[in-house]
Amino acid sequence: MKDKVVIITGSNMGIGKAIARHLGALGASVVLNGRDAERLSQACDQLREEGMEVSGFPADIADPESCRQLIAHAVKKYGHLDILINNAAISAKGFFEDTRPEVFKQSVDVNILGAMYATREALPHIKATKGQILFISGLAGLRGMPFQGTYCMTKMAQTALAESLRAELYHSGVHAGIVYVGITKNDPTKKVVFNDGTWRPLPERTHRFASTQDRVAKVVTRALERRRFKTTVGWDGKMYLYVSRFAPWLLDLVFRNNIDKFVEHDT
Numbered sequence: 333m334k335d336k337v338v339i340i341t342g343s344n345m346g347i348g349k350a351i352a353r354h355l356g357a358l359g360a361s362v363v364l365n366g367r368d369a370e371r372l373s374q375a376c377d378q379l380r381e382e383g384m385e386v387s388g389f390p391a392d393i394a395d396p397e398s399c400r401q402l403i404a405h406a407v408k409k410y411g412h413l414d415i416l417i418n419n420a421a422i423s424a425k426g427f428f429e430d431t432r433p434e435v436f437k438q439s440v441d442v443n444i445l446g447a448m449y450a451t452r453e454a455l456p457h458i459k460a461t462k463g464q465i466l467f468i469s470g471l472a473g474l475r476g477m478p479f480q481g482t483y484c485m486t487k488m489a490q491t492a493l494a495e496s497l498r499a500e501l502y503h504s505g506v507h508a509g510i511v512y513v514g515i516t517k518n519d520p521t522k523k524v525v526f527n528d529g530t531w532r533p534l535p536e537r538t539h540r541f542a543s544t545q546d547r548v549a550k551v552v553t554r555a556l557e558r559r560r561f562k563t564t565v566g567w568d569g570k571m572y573l574y575v576s577r578f579a580p581w582l583l584d585l586v587f588r589n590n591i592d593k594f595v596e597h598d599t
């Protein structure tokens with residue numbers, strides 16, 4: 333990672349910030365992003381105090397022009413771009429039939445279109461360095477789950493894009509990869525959007541088996557170093573991958589008989 337220039341969308345908190353810390357500690361120059369400029373500035377100050385080379389660019393990735401400016405900022409500041417990590421996402425909860433159309437739109441705008449705009453703008457620069465595009469997905473990108481159909485749909489779309497890019501970019505030397513993150517301990521300030529359009533804090537995840545953000549960042553770093561295509565994080569990630577591939581009927585059974593647990597977990 334030494335001297336690599338990395339943009340991480342949605343990195344003023346949470347998993348994105350943890351990845352920034354890991355890559356920064358290995359000598360990468362990291363451009364952090366998020367819409368909340370104050371939180372972004374605090375995150376940058378914190379990482380600089382820890383000795384890392386970082387720069388912050390506040391931008392809404394749902395806006396194509398903002399994505400153009402984000403990529404231009406990195407290239408202007410550091411001279412080139414090696415890695416784009418599409419991490420920014422919003423998580424929508426609720427039953428599909430009760431979900432307001434604006435929640436569909438927000439989710440698609442950020443999780444799908446945002447990743448597409450940023451990737452398209454970054455590609456000419458990443459081709460020049462034979463670099464990498466990495467998508468941060470989750471269990472939702474492996475199998476549709478009750479109470480989060482909108483979120484699952486957007487995360488699966490990222491798989492499709494990663495697979496297409498992997499083939500399209502193979503001969504250019506650019507690597508496209510995707511990391512399926514399992515249940516992870518969240519920042520206490522993390523909020524999710526519900527089907528009625530309200531944003532509510534996500535209850536802290538206290539399960540013993542939930543990964544830490546630090547663990548996720550380590551796995552992401554290894555995936556980048558080894559240029560791996562599909563990577564899972566945590567035992568739940570591995571279990572989902574294998575069961576959804578080899579015994580999808582088992583997940584169907586578990587999901588349909590435990591819908592109330594999904595609701596309870598996320599409310």
Ligand SMILES: NC(=O)c1ccc[n+]([C@@H]2O[C@H](COP(=O)([O-])OP(=O)(O)OC[C@H]3O[C@@H](n4cnc5c(N)ncnc54)[C@H](OP(=O)(O)O)[C@@H]3O)[C@@H](O)[C@H]2O)c1
Nearest residue numbers: 342343344346347366367368392393419420421470513516
């Ligand atoms: N936490 C988990 O258990 C888990 C599990 C599986 C996968 N994941 C995936 O991991 C990634 C990070 O999750 P997280 O839990 O760390 O999320 P988080 O704590 O909610 O942070 C989301 C980040 O995205 C930014 N963001 C949201 N909308 C944006 C927009 N339109 N433009 C730019 N930035 C935007 C937020 O900053 P602003 O609000 O300031 O814009 C924030 O920095 C996501 O892709 C998520 O789907 C998480």
